[in-house]
Amino acid sequence: MAVETTLHSITRSGQSRGSPLRAMASLFVGSKEPPLPPQPAMGFFTDTSLCIGCKACEVACKQWNQLPAKDPAWTGSSYDNTGQLSAITWRHVEFIERIGRENGRSADIDDQVAQAKLDGIIPMMPPGTALPFFNTDRWLMQSDVCKHCANAPCQEACPTGAIIRTEFDTVYVQQDICNGCGYCVVACPFGVIARDEYGDHMAHKCTLCYDRLKDGLEPACAKACPTDSIQFGEVEQLKAHARERLGILHERGVEEARLYGVDDNILEGGLNSFFLLLDEPEVYNLPQHPPRPSNNVVPASLWTIVAATVLGLFGILFFRK
Amino acid sequence: MEGKRLPTTTTPFTGVQERFSLSNLVERLAMLTTGYTPDLDHELQEPSYYDYPVLKAPVWRWEIIWYFFFGGLAAGCYVIASIAALFGSREDRAVARTGYYLSLLAILPCPLLLTKDLGRPERFLHMLRIFKVKSPMSMGTWGLVSFSLFSGVTAVIQAARDGILGRWWGARLLAALPQRLIALPGTVLGIFLGGYTGVLLTATSVPLWSRSKVLGAVFISSAFSTSSALISLVLRFTHTPAHTLHKLERLEWVALLVEMMDLVTFLRGSGRAARPLVGTAPAEHGRTFWRFVFGGGLALPWLLQTLSLVGGRSGKRRNGRGIVISLLVLMGGYFLRRTMIEAGRSSSTDARTTLWNAKR
Numbered sequence: 319m320a321v322e323t324t325l326h327s328i329t330r331s332g333q334s335r336g337s338p339l340r341a342m343a344s345l346f347v348g349s350k351e352p353p354l355p356p357q358p359a360m361g362f363f364t365d366t367s368l369c370i371g372c373k374a375c376e377v378a379c380k381q382w383n384q385l386p387a388k389d390p391a392w393t394g395s396s397y398d399n400t401g402q403l404s405a406i407t408w409r410h411v412e413f414i415e416r417i418g419r420e421n422g423r424s425a426d427i428d429d430q431v432a433q434a435k436l437d438g439i440i441p442m443m444p445p446g447t448a449l450p451f452f453n454t455d456r457w458l459m460q461s462d463v464c465k466h467c468a469n470a471p472c473q474e475a476c477p478t479g480a481i482i483r484t485e486f487d488t489v490y491v492q493q494d495i496c497n498g499c500g501y502c503v504v505a506c507p508f509g510v511i512a513r514d515e516y517g518d519h520m521a522h523k524c525t526l527c528y529d530r531l532k533d534g535l536e537p538a539c540a541k542a543c544p545t546d547s548i549q550f551g552e553v554e555q556l557k558a559h560a561r562e563r564l565g566i567l568h569e570r571g572v573e574e575a576r577l578y579g580v581d582d583n584i585l586e587g588g589l590n591s592f593f594l595l596l597d598e599p600e601v602y603n604l605p606q607h608p609p610r611p612s613n614n615v616v617p618a619s620l621w622t623i624v625a626a627t628v629l630g631l632f633g634i635l636f637f638r639k
Numbered sequence: 640m641e642g643k644r645l646p647t648t649t650t651p652f653t654g655v656q657e658r659f660s661l662s663n664l665v666e667r668l669a670m671l672t673t674g675y676t677p678d679l680d681h682e683l684q685e686p687s688y689y690d691y692p693v694l695k696a697p698v699w700r701w702e703i704i705w706y707f708f709f710g711g712l713a714a715g716c717y718v719i720a721s722i723a724a725l726f727g728s729r730e731d732r733a734v735a736r737t738g739y740y741l742s743l744l745a746i747l748p749c750p751l752l753l754t755k756d757l758g759r760p761e762r763f764l765h766m767l768r769i770f771k772v773k774s775p776m777s778m779g780t781w782g783l784v785s786f787s788l789f790s791g792v793t794a795v796i797q798a799a800r801d802g803i804l805g806r807w808w809g810a811r812l813l814a815a816l817p818q819r820l821i822a823l824p825g826t827v828l829g830i831f832l833g834g835y836t837g838v839l840l841t842a843t844s845v846p847l848w849s850r851s852k853v854l855g856a857v858f859i860s861s862a863f864s865t866s867s868a869l870i871s872l873v874l875r876f877t878h879t880p881a882h883t884l885h886k887l888e889r890l891e892w893v894a895l896l897v898e899m900m901d902l903v904t905f906l907r908g909s910g911r912a913a914r915p916l917v918g919t920a921p922a923e924h925g926r927t928f929w930r931f932v933f934g935g936g937l938a939l940p941w942l943l944q945t946l947s948l949v950g951g952r953s954g955k956r957r958n959g960r961g962i963v964i965s966l967l968v969l970m971g972g973y974f975l976r977r978t979m980i981e982a983g984r985s986s987s988t989d990a991r992t993t994l995w996n997a998k999r
Contacts, residue, residue: 393689396689401691414688474774475842477766477769477771477774477779477780478765478766479769495765496758496759497758497759497760498758498759498762499756499757499766500697500756500758501774501776501839503697503698504695504697504848504987505843505844506694506844507693507694507997508693508694509695510695512695513758515698518759519757519758519759600687600994601686601687601688602688603687603688603693603994605996605997606997606998606999607997607998609996611842611849612774612842614838614841614842614849614852615838615841615842618837618838618842618852618854618855621855621856622835622838622855622856622858622859623830623834624856625855625856625857625860625901626834626859628897629859629894630718630722632890632893632894633718633719633722633863633890634722634726636893637723637728637731
C-alpha cells in the first residue's frame, strides 16, 4: 500500500510539472490530491441488549487513540463516572437504572411477584435486594459514540472544510485544518463533537479509527468488546443484521426493543453508527427526531430579508424629501 | 409523585400567588410571551439520562457578544448612511458622512474579536479555504471580508470628499469615485452582515436559538435601532438640522417597534425553549432580559421616542431626551446579544427541553 502511495505521488508531481499554470497555482494553494478510491460505507452497530457495561471500549479507544484521561471524579448517580462524550472521550458507557417503570405489565408482575413470595417460590431476601427477573426494574447499559450521520450537522456547519467524509463514508476531523471556531460543537444534535479546552483547542471526536480502517483493521472499541455489543462492518450489511436481531428479540418477547438510526428518518438520511435500544431513545439521552440545523438557514434568511426590507422601506420613506 | 415531594416554594413560578415583586412580574411576562406555563410535575416525569446535558455547551464567550454588537452597528450604520445618501436631502449628508465613518470604526475590532475567539487564532485564514453556502459561518466570513472592503472604500471616499486626506491628486481621484454606486452592493452586504449572525445561531441544535426561525430578523432590526441611535447620538453633538434628526428619530422609532414585534414572535415561536431567556429560575436570564433588553432597552426608549415625536420641538430638552434614548437603545442592543448567548448556554444544558425539542 505504501509503495502504491509513493507511485501515486510521483505521477501526480509529474502531472503538475507538465502544466506550469497548475504548478504555479499549487505554490499558493497547495496541490490537490485526487480523491481516494471509494470504499463501501463502514459503521458501527451498537446492540445495547448485549452490553454488560465493562467499559473495555472506553479503555481500548483511549489507548489506541492516545487520548488523555480526565481527572477521576465520582458522578454520584451511577457507575458511569465518565459522564459524557468529550474531546478526549470518544466512547462513553451509560448506566441507566430504571426503577419503578410504569407500563402495562408492571402492576401485573408486582402482583405475581408478591404471590410467588407468599407461596415461597421466591426465597426470602434482605429488604431492598433487586430482583431483576421478577420485576420491571432494569439496568440498561449503552456504549455511546459518534453517530457518523449520513447528513452530519457538524460537517455541514464546518467553515474551514476541516470536517470531511472519508472514503469509508465516515465523518472525520482533519486536525491540521481545524481552527477551533466551535460551530460544529453547537451544530451536533447529539453532543458528540467537542473542543479540547485543556489541550490543543481544536474539535475532536470519534474517527471510527480511520487509521486502522486504512490498514484493514476494525476499530479498537469493536475489537475490544467482549460481548459483540459493538459490531463493525459495512453499513448495509450491519443494518440488515440489526433488523434481524430486532426480529429475534421481538420473537423472544422483548417488545420494548427498537432500532435507532437504522431507518433514514433521523437527520434525513439515518446514521452510519446506529443502535438497538431497549427503551425510548430519551432514556438514553438520544433525541427522537433531532431537527437538521442546516434546514434552518433558508427560513431564517427569509425572515431576515423580510425584516430588512420593511425597515429599509421605512428608512427610504422617512429620508425622501 | 416526584414533583409533589418538592417544596413548592422552590419552584420558580409560584411567586405569582405571593406578592408583587420583580420576579413575579418577570414570571408573568415570561408565561404571557412564551405561551408556556412551566409544569414541573410533568417535566420531571419526562425521561432523560440523569439530566446530563444532551448537547455540548457553546464555547463562545465575550468576544462573540461584542462582535455581534459591533458587527450590527457597522452594518446598520452603513445601510442607514446609504439610504440617507441615496434618498436624502442635502442636509441629510451629515447622516451619510457620520454613518460611513462610524461603520468603518465599528468594523475595525470585528476581525480581531473573531480571531481571538478561535481555539487556534493563528489559523484564522483557514476560514477562507472554502466557500460553503450551507454553513452560515463560512458565508459570514466571506460577507465580513467583502463588507469590510466596501466599508473601508466608502469611508475613504468620504474622507477624501471632506478634505481630511488633503488636496493632492490622489485625494482628488478618490473624491471623484462614484460613492453612491459603490454603496449599492455595500448596502446588500451590510444587510447580510447585520442579519447573518442570527441565522448562524438559528442553524444550530440549541433549542433556544433554533426553534423559532426569526432570530435573524431580531438581529437585523436591532442593527437598525442601535445604529440609528448611535448616528443620532453623534449628530446631536454637532450642529445638525432638527429636520434631519427628526428623520432618524422616526426610523429609530419604527426599528424599535419592529424589533419588539420580532422578539415577541421569537418568544411565542420558541415556547418552552425560550424559558432560559425569559424565566426566573437560577439558570434563566429573565431578570436581565426584561430589565435591560425589553424594558430598558426597547419599551422605555420607544415610549420616550413616542413622546418626543408627538410632542412639540423644544430644542435643548429634546436633545437631552434624545441622548438618553440613544444610550438606552445601545445598552439594549448589547444586552440582547449578551443574554441571547448566555441563555443559549443554559438552553444547551437543559436535557429535558432539548429532548422535547427533538420530538415530532
